[in-house]
Amino acid sequence: MDLTSISAYSTVTAAYARPASPPLSGAEEAKTPGSDDLRQDDTRRADSKTAPGPTRADGTPLAPEEVQLLEQLKQTDRAVRQHEMAHQIAGGAYTGGASYEYETGPDGKRYAVAGEVPIDYGPVRGDPQATIEKMQTVIAAALAPADPSPKDLQIAAQARQYLLEAKLEAAQQQGIMARARGDGESDEPSSPEDAAATAPPQQAA
Template identity: 50%
Template sequence: MAISSVSSASSASAWSAASRASGSGLSAEEQRIVDKLAQRDKEVRAHEQAHLSAAGGLATSGASYTYETGPDGRRYAVGGEVGIDVSPGRTPEDTLARAQQIQAAALAPADPSGADRQIAAQAARMAATARIELARQDSGSATVAAPAAADADSAESAASTSAAASSRADAYQRIGSMQSPAGGGIDTYA
């Protein structure tokens, strides 16, 4: 389990204050580095926690961190990643809901990284594909009902509308099948 950013930052600050008071050997430059690392640690942990909170049941792992050791001998998180299940659902409705949650998790931090934005774009494509499938299902039931219409003009109009929807669906399908970034982790916060 990850140490909370507040306790990490406050313990680093407490240690910094104690070391300054006791003159325990950190130069002003080393202290500046420690302070910068402590701030980075706090930002990274908050960023990854935002992903975890929004991911809910789609998180496949807790946050994992990349560390750097400061001049004070302590390890500070300078990068991180949260594993997210980005697979589609069993139904178009489920896929759409999952895609929306993935996108929300990817964009949850105040400052999403480039990798976060790529995952959000991948989720948007997955949502578009699910919407296309839902539209096909809806147009399939509308096409069956259209010939039963009493008026031949309304049947022709319904077929025309269905063909246009199918054409749009085909275009969206091509967009949805475009190459997406590999991987299922949200972010390497670097």
């Protein structure tokens, strides 16, 4: 049984890096936190809880570049899951459960950025007709996503090769069976006259 994983869909995403804090001026460095600073910090924290839009795991709002990265991760996650689901639906019993690679977004959540689905694409030994049906399903599964990966295309090509071989084997078997039927029919008499002519002579009593 030939078992491999198809898809390995991947999308390049920018690595998440928390933006560095701006450098402090000399006056700001010398300034010590007082009651005004504490009140401002409390106000910022309260505002962050009610501020719309995505936030980090600690509840603080994301910077614009972080929001952009988060949207990219969400789109990739949806695309990866749809891609693998297409393989599974089309492959039926010949595919297994999907596995994913994840990247943690700026919001602290994990998003799928790559995935794969195991598929049994080996021929059915001794049964070319079953192999033909199986390979047709495997090809459909490999090419089911709207954007097949290079590995998807490779599996589809291998399945096509097995399909052609199975069709050839099935044709050969049918030819052998047809010849066997023809030989059997030629051995049988086609009419009573032929039967009388081919019958051994009877001895007189």
